[in-house]
Amino acid sequence: MFLQNWWYTTLLGVQQPASPPLTGDHEADLVVVGAGMAGICAALRAMQSGRRVMVVERNIFGGSSTGKSAGFLTPDSELELSQLMRRYGAAGAKDLWSVPVRGIELILATAQEHGFSCDLNRQDSLYLGKGSSGAEAVREEAESRSALGFESTVYSKEELPRVIGSDAYSGGIRYSETWGIDALRFAQQAKRVLLDHGVVVHESSEVVEIGDHLVRTHLGSVRAAEVIVCADKLPRSLTPHADNVFHAQTFLSISEPLGDREVMEMFPGDRFQCWDSDLVYSYFRLTGDNRLLLGGGSAPTTFSLQALQSTRVINRVVNGFRNAFPALSRVRFVQYWPGLIDTTRDLLPTVLRDEKSPWLHFVLGCVGLPWAAFCGDFAARHVLDPGNQEDHHYYHYFRPTRPFFVPLSLEGLLGKPLVFAMNNAWAKYVQVDRTT
Ligand SMILES: Cc1cc2nc3c(=O)[nH]c(=O)nc-3n(C[C@H](O)[C@H](O)[C@H](O)COP(=O)(O)OP(=O)(O)OC[C@H]3O[C@@H](n4cnc5c(N)ncnc54)[C@H](O)[C@@H]3O)c2cc1C
Known part of the structure; x- marks a missing residue:
């Protein structure tokens, strides 16, 4: 058994040229940072808006969790329905369960509409x-x-x-x-769709700074009206919201x-x-x-x-x-x-519009491809056409200030792994939260 992501192996032989890194200074209406399932779904939604959209990805499309995943497309990613019932009651659980269900529908509809070859199997x-x-x-x-x-x-x-x-x-x-999928092939074929629809795509482009409407990589920058960050393993230097993940x-x-x-x-x-x-x-x-x-x-x-x-x-x-x-x-x-x-500490995603910089949006800590798909699409819809959305209330479930068992302030004493382990277990087995 040797160390190599199987999905990368399945990419070998696929004619899918890498997109060039971002160089020089550019402008866009909307920039999506990160091209995992969340960023891809945000970009696919934005692609239909007629705006100038750019995606900036550190690795290749799907090059982090999305393209390493086992490709189970089930609503039951980490939190079982019974756990959501205990925490939120029947109505809240049903409301939240519909998030990954809609995420799955989105992934399926995309793959089917564009005829992706991504080992999609009903299971x-x-x-x-x-x-x-x-x-x-x-x-x-x-x-x-x-x-x-x-x-x-x-x-x-x-x-x-x-x-x-x-x-x-x-x-x-x-x-x-529920379905199984090769999510790396999905991601790479989604890149082709975005390119075909005029979205500007840059791979091998790590965002190292986010300023006032300005996103900088090592080699270039882009000024944008709106920015949606769907990146993983963010350093604190990019945003304090990284602490939530x-x-x-x-x-x-x-x-x-x-x-x-x-x-x-x-x-x-x-x-x-x-x-x-x-x-x-x-x-x-x-x-x-x-x-x-x-x-x-x-x-x-x-x-x-x-x-x-x-x-x-x-x-x-x-x-x-x-x-x-x-x-x-x-x-x-x-x-x-x-x-x-x-x-995150309770296995639900964190999705927010930054209070101090309302042009800046974050989709963080999505556990599961379906959750990521929904949340990326959700963020893009609420950026592009906030007045016409009927699911604004999900911002409340996904706010960074929702209740947690152990606060982040105890990380200094307990360490991040222990704080997250305790919170994860609490959310899975004990937490009751009817305030939402
Ligand atoms: C081994 C494994 C197995 C899994 N199995 C399953 C499964 O079977 N089913 C399931 O539903 N989920 C599974 N998951 C979880 C699932 O893969 C993730 O929850 C999901 O892919 C998250 O999508 P995302 O878009 O939020 O994040 P990611 O896929 O991590 O995408 C974030 C993107 O941001 C980019 N990025 C990060 N920093 C920067 C930066 N500074 N500048 C530019 N780009 C940046 C990254 O390169 C990455 O492409 C698995 C995960 C792993 C690791």
């Missing part, structure tokens, strides 16, 4: 309980879905082997309208293509995208060419400051999978890669 989600607490988590999820009128199918431990080739799980819940580490691996028999061993019927109920969960699905994509992490390394390159954690994840699926123990994993997912 029902299967959330798998482990042990007695896992069975309880499945039951809570089923109750929440039923309370909100969402369809799902629940499997007991005894029923599960009908749909998945393992007896390691204590129960499962299945639901539809940290990152969680996860690892992914990919196997050689499975044979028909192995696919049948794994999924006797339909193919699913799966994850389990562990706090640091494992997740897996099949790609279009039957490769097994398997990911996970470990509690001690989740909030590591740097992306770890060693195989230690992913080997443990692979061994856990082999124990759960003994019939697949001979499957060979060929590549692995780590990734740092930007997250």
